[in-house]
Amino acid sequence: MDSDPEIERRVAEAEAELEAEMEARRNSVAEEVRSADDPSGVDASAFAVDASNADVDHAQDMLASTGMIPASDLAGHRGAVELWRTHCDRRRGTDQATLRAELDKVLAAPRPQHPATGKQDRPVYAWVRPSDIPVTSHEAFPYHCTPDELAELGLNLVREAGDPAGMDEILGEGLSLTTSLTPRGPVHRVNVNGNHRAAAIRAAGFPVALAEITLEHGPWAVSDNDTSSQALTRLLYRCGLLTDYRPNDPSRLGRDTVEAEGIASWLLGFQSATAARNNLLAYEAMFGRDSDSRLLWIRDLRSFKRLLRHERMELPEFGLDVLPRVQGQWPPRPTLGQRLEYWLSVGLSGGVCR
Structure with missing residues (x-):
């Protein structure tokens, strides 16, 4: 059956409008991250919060549409904490062999580099999707521990079941990312600290992670x-x-x-x-x-x-x-x-x- 040029034109226009709307929303969230009145640090009390169903829905919507949740968005923050806890409950029966197999997939994934130097904003806290954090391109990674130990770290995160002290130890200030916006949403790369924990969090399948992010944008040097x-x-x-x-x-x-x-x-x-x-x-x-x-x-x-x-x-x-x-x-x-x-x-x- 031959295609209708008018229908194709309308579909193309609708897709372009949707992409423009998504891009505008991503830029809006990026601007919110830039202007956030961010705390100087994160402690265990930041994770000792209760979330409503509306909070969780809000967090999931933000992640799906923009890929980030500013920590200053309190409803989104509460929802993200609950997403972490819920994931722990769902993976409660996971064993280390399963985590090791997932880690191997993470380590075998492509490792894009970002050599460009852009203008950087001040660091702020935001929840991000761990799947948007490529593994470091360092050939010797993991270099501070063995893959088995890294898989064990991911398993321990699941078994802690969202304990505020445990979340405080692994998330926030110690996970430092540089973030650039792309047509596929934000993409992050680890700065000095966080390569191992980022890989462990990805292997464990967590949908969110709180990180200290630095937005990088043009002009590019x-x-x-x-x-x-x-x-x-x-x-x-x-x-x-x-x-x-x-x-x-x-x-x-x-x-x-x-x-x-x-x-x-x-x-x-x-x-x-x-x-x-x-x-x-x-x-x-x-x-x-x-x-x-x-x-x-x-x-x-x-x-x-x-x-x-x-x-x-x-x-x-x-x-x-x-x-x-x-x-x-x-x-x-x-x-x-x-x-x-x-x-x-x-x-x-x-x-x-x-």
Whole structure:
């Protein structure tokens, strides 16, 4: 049966409106997190609260629509504590072998990195979804304990059944995250502390975790010292994923900055096509495939490397001041002379982008 173009148009418009509404709500919650009158610390009394059904419903709605619950939202906080306790009750019969199997899945999951440097707000407390916290990309992780010990930690969290003292020990100040907003909602990465507890909480399947989060957003700093990543930066700027280049941005202490659309901030700073592509695929394996058509050339590694070569052929000079000049000029189209000059400069066996 042939599709009706009018129906398809209406469906597309409805989907776009829904996505815009969800994005507005995520940004609203992010702003609430930024402006929260946050306590200087969390103690056991913060978890010794009772929640109503309305509190739980409110917490679940916030998590589903925005991925975060500011700790200053008292109803959401009470509901999140109850979600933790309820999860403990449901998993009361879990044994360590089961937790170890779940931990192995967590450790085997893709581990996207976020090398970009954005503007950071002051740390605040918020409940987040543990599934939104990728495991550290550190190759030796877990490094302070064995996987069996990490699984045991997750099991102990379940067996404590939401005891306020136990929640205080594992949650809050000791779990420090940096958070960036993406089309799939907030994504977190562990700062100095919390890699092991984040993995244990994920393995145990907890739906929520209270963390000290630092929201990171644009403008994103870009460097003209790393010549290996400059061609990628220019390609991202050409296709519109990066915009608004600001040299010597006073808001970032004189560093050059750009704004990043979608998940472009997760592609900044890499020195090879392979590394940037792997990061995109790892991100999408965890959080879902991004429908942005401007990412297609990154998924195809052969096309990605060819475009990087063409970028270097057309603009062999270094520096970021060329960004405004290439905006919207997609794809790069080096002339025959530029191609010949490039291959002569690198040698016929060189110039292959990694």
